[in-house]
Amino acid sequence: MYEGVVQNLIDELGRLPGVGPKSAQRIAFHLLAADPADVERLTKALKEVKDKVRFCRTCGNVAEEEECRICRDARRDPSVICVVEESKDVVAIEKTREFRGRYHVLGGAISPIEGVGPEDLRIRELMQRLADGTITELILATDPNLEGEATATYLARLVKPMGLTVTRLASGLPVGGDLEYADEVTLGRAFEGRRLLDV
Amino acid sequence: MHVAHLSLQDFRSYATAEVALEPGVTAFVGPNGQGKTNLVEAVGYVASHGSHRAATDAPLVRQGAPRAIVRAGIVKDGRKALIELEINPGRANRARLNRSPVPRPREILGMLRSVLFAPEDLTLVKGDPGERRRFLDELLTARAPRFAGVRSDYERILKQRNALLKSAAAHRRSPGPEVLATLDVWDSHLARSGAELLAARLELVAALRPLVAQAYAALAPAGGAADLAYKSSLGDIGLSTDRGQLADQLLKGVADSRRQELERGVSLVGPHRDELVLSLGEMPARGYASHGESWSFALALRLAAFDLLRADGDDPVLILDDVFAELDAGRRSRLAERVAPAEQVLITAAVPADVPDELTGCSFSVADGQVVRD
Ligand SMILES: Nc1ncnc2c1ncn2[C@@H]1O[C@H](COP(=O)(O)OP(=O)(O)OP(=O)(O)O)[C@@H](O)[C@H]1O
Ligand SMILES: [Mg+2]
Ligand SMILES: [Zn+2]
Numbered sequence: 001m002y003e004g005v006v007q008n009l010i011d012e013l014g015r016l017p018g019v020g021p022k023s024a025q026r027i028a029f030h031l032l033a034a035d036p037a038d039v040e041r042l043t044k045a046l047k048e049v050k051d052k053v054r055f056c057r058t059c060g061n062v063a064e065e066e067e068c069r070i071c072r073d074a075r076r077d078p079s080v081i082c083v084v085e086e087s088k089d090v091v092a093i094e095k096t097r098e099f100r101g102r103y104h105v106l107g108g109a110i111s112p113i114e115g116v117g118p119e120d121l122r123i124r125e126l127m128q129r130l131a132d133g134t135i136t137e138l139i140l141a142t143d144p145n146l147e148g149e150a151t152a153t154y155l156a157r158l159v160k161p162m163g164l165t166v167t168r169l170a171s172g173l174p175v176g177g178d179l180e181y182a183d184e185v186t187l188g189r190a191f192e193g194r195r196l197l198d199v
Numbered sequence: 200m201h202v203a204h205l206s207l208q209d210f211r212s213y214a215t216a217e218v219a220l221e222p223g224v225t226a227f228v229g230p231n232g233q234g235k236t237n238l239v240e241a242v243g244y245v246a247s248h249g250s251h252r253a254a255t256d257a258p259l260v261r262q263g264a265p266r267a268i269v270r271a272g273i274v275k276d277g278r279k280a281l282i283e284l285e286i287n288p289g290r291a292n293r294a295r296l297n298r299s300p301v302p303r304p305r306e307i308l309g310m311l312r313s314v315l316f317a318p319e320d321l322t323l324v325k326g327d328p329g330e331r332r333r334f335l336d337e338l339l340t341a342r343a344p345r346f347a348g349v350r351s352d353y354e355r356i357l358k359q360r361n362a363l364l365k366s367a368a369a370h371r372r373s374p375g376p377e378v379l380a381t382l383d384v385w386d387s388h389l390a391r392s393g394a395e396l397l398a399a400r401l402e403l404v405a406a407l408r409p410l411v412a413q414a415y416a417a418l419a420p421a422g423g424a425a426d427l428a429y430k431s432s433l434g435d436i437g438l439s440t441d442r443g444q445l446a447d448q449l450l451k452g453v454a455d456s457r458r459q460e461l462e463r464g465v466s467l468v469g470p471h472r473d474e475l476v477l478s479l480g481e482m483p484a485r486g487y488a489s490h491g492e493s494w495s496f497a498l499a500l501r502l503a504a505f506d507l508l509r510a511d512g513d514d515p516v517l518i519l520d521d522v523f524a525e526l527d528a529g530r531r532s533r534l535a536e537r538v539a540p541a542e543q544v545l546i547t548a549a550v551p552a553d554v555p556d557e558l559t560g561c562s563f564s565v566a567d568g569q570v571v572r573d
Contacts, residue, residue: 112363112385118377150381150385157383
């Protein structure tokens with residue numbers, strides 16, 4: 001254990017995803033030794049994201065305004081929604097340039113082990129978007145692992161009475177994987193070859 | 200196939216060990232507690248990514264060391280390959296094949312195949328149903344490594360489903376529509392993945408039955424006939440190996456027991472609740488068979504596994520850890536005859552007299568952490 005403030009910093013860093021106690025310690029000491037101007041820039045960036053960035057009221061993606069850039073873009077196809085788990089998945093899919101519709105970010109996947117049920121995801125918001133009939137196709141692009149599959153099945157069943165076209169990204173994505181880490185080519189192909197989901 | 204070289208670093212009692220091996224019979228002989236089993240356990244680990252006597256990886260790492268490394272140079276159809284496994288307890292293990300990292304150790308499962316006989320095998324006959332399910336599943340994985348994925352998917356689905364059932368059970372009030380709809384989803388995934396596992400187990404048991412009967416008769420000619428039967432938690436409803444049909448049956452099975460499952464907070468139907476029933480003559484082996492009969496049955500199961508893997512093509516490496524000391528002279532020589540033709544047989548024994556005469560080959564002395572060729 002280190003003295004008060006240093007240990008506080010290590011504890012806070014250790015709470016970040018992917019940062020174990022050893023890395024937290026390394027980052028903390030790096031910051032202690034760093035140029036004050038560098039640290040200043042980091043704190044400013046941290047403060048700014050929290051002040052300026054929020055979540056799009058329509059799709060749940062990160063946004064600097066009420067609505068995100070994609071929801072505001074009139075050239076995007078309003079009839080297709082691609083459902084993803086996280087904002088980072090939007091970035092991964094945008095990179096492929098295969099998709100011209102809009103998104104819906106769920107904020108996770110169904111995982112009883114972690115206490116995440118459908119009511120903890122932005123599913124009610126999705127149902128509201130589907131209500132007016134503009135949207136005719138739903139692409140379920142949750143992660144290709146068990147929790148992502150379960151979430152896709154859940155959604156497909158939920159919207160079934162609405163008679164939309166519901167597709168799932170084609171396999172070819174690494175199973176047990178994270179959408180974010182699929183490379184652009186694989187992800188692009190998965191979009192082209194998406195299959196109808198029957199449940 | 201055979202192992203041509205085994206190299207250990209911080210594995211069990213060994214800080215380092217280098218052992219050059221040949222096809223044919225190799226015996227490791229030495230007093231108790233000197234590290235004979237540790238050596239062959241390492242070979243088994245390379246084949247199955249698990250130990251035959253430890254449920255987790257932690258005991259495999261030498262006391263005080265951060266990780267263990269096992270390297271095996273293998274020869275398969277005349278071609279050489281180098282398998283390297285880094286065992287990191289509590290974290291993901293890492294693997295390399297011919298010095299290149301592979302994304303996941305699971306991808307090189309099945310490169311080396313082995314069948315390991317050990318005193319612990321007695322639990323196959325006398326132990327809980329879980330031991331026999333594991334026997335089937337490990338054999339499935341040895342024959343078709345993709346079953347490692349099927350098994351881990353199934354286990355994960357089960358965990359998720361049990362977590363959901365448990366939280367529903369804890370709330371006492373009748374579960375809301377969202378919980379039930381989520382449960383429906385996990386039911387369908389359990390049925391699909393469970394059907395895959397169940398079908399494969401049923402096919403495996405059908406293939407094993409004549410081999411086990413024959414192996415048992417060879418080992419214990421005077422005894423009753425050994426037989427296997429797969430008993431599904433779905434009850435006696437006549438199961439085919441049609442995956443679609445099994446999935447439907449599983450789906451119906453979980454639907455029928457939903458109320459009970461919600462009350463108890465666990466999944467009560469599926470391959471995780473099934474049993475492989477072993478019988479000798481008219482009686483079940485578990486609870487009825489004598490010690491010697493149980494031993495012969497356990498050996499017969501392993502021999503059948505060996506026969507099956509062998510029929511797939513390449514001979515698996517046979518590992519016999521301390522088995523001959525337990526057997527009478529007749530069974531000892533009959534077992535030796537059965538295993539002698541294998542491409543490679545690795546034996547451990549505390550005294551040279553425990554290595555049957557039928558199994559001549561080279562031998563190593565194991566003492567004080569040293570493995571020395573005689
Ligand atoms: N993780 C570990 N770190 C250090 N030593 C270990 C570890 N695990 C086991 N050992 C030691 O290894 C020794 C046992 O080795 P092993 O089981 O190979 O013996 P053996 O030669 O097969 O003996 P036996 O004839 O009794 O079966 C024990 O002395 C045990 O303390
Ligand atoms: Mg031993
Ligand atoms: Zn938006």
